[in-house]
Amino acid sequence: MLNLFRKKSSDNRPVNNSNWRDRLARSRSVLSDEIRELITSAGSIDENLLEDLEAVLLGADLGVATTTRILEALRQAQKAGVVSTPQQVLPAIQAELFDLLEPCEQYLSIDPDHRPYVLLMVGVNGVGKTTTIGKLTQRFREEGLSVMLAAGDTFRAAAAEQLQVWGERNQVPVVAQQAGADPAAVVFDAMQSAQAKNVDILIADTAGRLHTQTNLMAELEKVVRVIKRQDQTAPHEVMLVVDASTGQNALHQAREFNQAAKLSGITVTKLDGTARGGVLFAIANELKIPIRFIGVGERAEDLRPFDAASFIDAILPLEAK
Ligand SMILES: Nc1nc2c(ncn2[C@@H]2O[C@H](COP(=O)(O)OP(=O)(O)O)[C@@H](O)[C@H]2O)c(=O)[nH]1
Numbered sequence: 001m002l003n004l005f006r007k008k009s010s011d012n013r014p015v016n017n018s019n020w021r022d023r024l025a026r027s028r029s030v031l032s033d034e035i036r037e038l039i040t041s042a043g044s045i046d047e048n049l050l051e052d053l054e055a056v057l058l059g060a061d062l063g064v065a066t067t068t069r070i071l072e073a074l075r076q077a078q079k080a081g082v083v084s085t086p087q088q089v090l091p092a093i094q095a096e097l098f099d100l101l102e103p104c105e106q107y108l109s110i111d112p113d114h115r116p117y118v119l120l121m122v123g124v125n126g127v128g129k130t131t132t133i134g135k136l137t138q139r140f141r142e143e144g145l146s147v148m149l150a151a152g153d154t155f156r157a158a159a160a161e162q163l164q165v166w167g168e169r170n171q172v173p174v175v176a177q178q179a180g181a182d183p184a185a186v187v188f189d190a191m192q193s194a195q196a197k198n199v200d201i202l203i204a205d206t207a208g209r210l211h212t213q214t215n216l217m218a219e220l221e222k223v224v225r226v227i228k229r230q231d232q233t234a235p236h237e238v239m240l241v242v243d244a245s246t247g248q249n250a251l252h253q254a255r256e257f258n259q260a261a262k263l264s265g266i267t268v269t270k271l272d273g274t275a276r277g278g279v280l281f282a283i284a285n286e287l288k289i290p291i292r293f294i295g296v297g298e299r300a301e302d303l304r305p306f307d308a309a310s311f312i313d314a315i316l317p318l319e320a321k
């Protein structure tokens, strides 16, 4: 039987996780409460119930492909006699969602053979790239790793300043140039400096807004080329950041960036205060890329390693919360 609560996350630090699940209350409400309501009022599993379920799943931002997958699994389970009463529907959906999410639970581990380990942060404007870099910096520092930051978002002076603040707070160097500078040049400088100083991790910020998506992708490719010139094996992680509160837009961005860049990980931010957290399932189902972290608030400790079982328990628990 499925045991959702076995512990295998590699994040062993003591955490004050009193109520991070509560931050997902709005997403839980549109998914879990609604499914519960349907099930309670249904006499049997019929087409009406399945249609209503479909509407709930779509409304909770799971997207068409994922919704179809879940309904298909329910129909199969019903045919096979595994699911025969409405009460068995919720555990069946939960199990299917777990199957879908679990392969994406892969904690970001920093390979010490790569020095610097280069992490390139990508995503459109405002999704939380710079904030996530700051949070990660604190996490890595607490793990005893040395960190350097590259202010590759040169479009706005404020972006470099924002990175400087996180750098100062965590006492890590920030490589920056004046606004308008070539991001590839900033990252080139940072690579050299990180190698000279034997830094463990270099995190490069990038801009998320250009005139066209094509320009944005071309610029990212240039940054990657410059990194590779100094270390063939880098970047070691290309992490996409998406904002859950944008719902299906987050899924579209994930698709586009995945086509243009070789993404190796995704961080989903702003799961707090949105009802659209179900988009994480859509992203996992379609892209099958490791989900490294979730953001549930603005403080450093609000960036949590992604854990499939506790995410599902937060958003679709077996017992109503
Ligand atoms: N509530 C909440 N806000 C977040 C989270 N992550 C980032 N933010 C906020 O989102 C805004 C944009 O973040 P920023 O890092 O500047 O985005 P960037 O343009 O991608 O670099 C800031 O106000 C952040 O504090 C999160 O997980 N939850």
Ligand SMILES: [Mg+2]
Binding pocket: 129, 130, 131, 153, 159, 205
């Ligand atoms: Mg930024």
